Amino acid sequence: MAKFIVSTKSKRKVADGNNYIYDFHSSSPNLGKEYWRCEKRRLCSVRIHTVTENNEPKIIHFSNEHLHPADVDSLNARKAVAEIKHEAVENIAASSRSILAAKFTQLSENTCSQLPRLPVVSRTIQRCRKKILDFPLIQRLDTVLKYLTNIVNLTM
Numbered sequence: 001m002a003k004f005i006v007s008t009k010s011k012r013k014v015a016d017g018n019n020y021i022y023d024f025h026s027s028s029p030n031l032g033k034e035y036w037r038c039e040k041r042r043l044c045s046v047r048i049h050t051v052t053e054n055n056e057p058k059i060i061h062f063s064n065e066h067l068h069p070a071d072v073d074s075l076n077a078r079k080a081v082a083e084i085k086h087e088a089v090e091n092i093a094a095s096s097r098s099i100l101a102a103k104f105t106q107l108s109e110n111t112c113s114q115l116p117r118l119p120v121v122s123r124t125i126q127r128c129r130k131k132i133l134d135f136p137l138i139q140r141l142d143t144v145l146k147y148l149t150n151i152v153n154l155t156m
Helices: 072-090 096-104 109-114 118-155
Strands: 003-006 012-015 021-028 033-038 047-053 056-063
Touching (some): 072 096, 072 109
Antiparallel strands (some): 012 021, 021 033, 047 056
């Protein structure tokens, strides 16, 4: 069964049941199809066509055979990074190190070898948290500016 995954740059990708990953190529709004290419398209010419049912991709066409083995550890590493991001946002009080330590104990050695370097993952956690924490700050600054504007208007 295929499923959508999210890349590190927040792009949609499809992972099929055999652990191959596909990048979005194009879509046909009239037919409701999306066309995907193998992530390793320089080595492999596999393409799939999907339709979305219940927010999950359903592969309706598969062309050619892969010329490379599936990389299960890489896919698991991507899933782990997505889970780390989610945990970082859900549990803001926890330190980056404690989140990473908890996740690393659940992963195999091969999967850990596919993860980005520790400072990169720590920085990713900081960016995720910054997105969440900055939004209320902007609202607070907007409120302060309105208040100051009212005071200036009253004194004039």
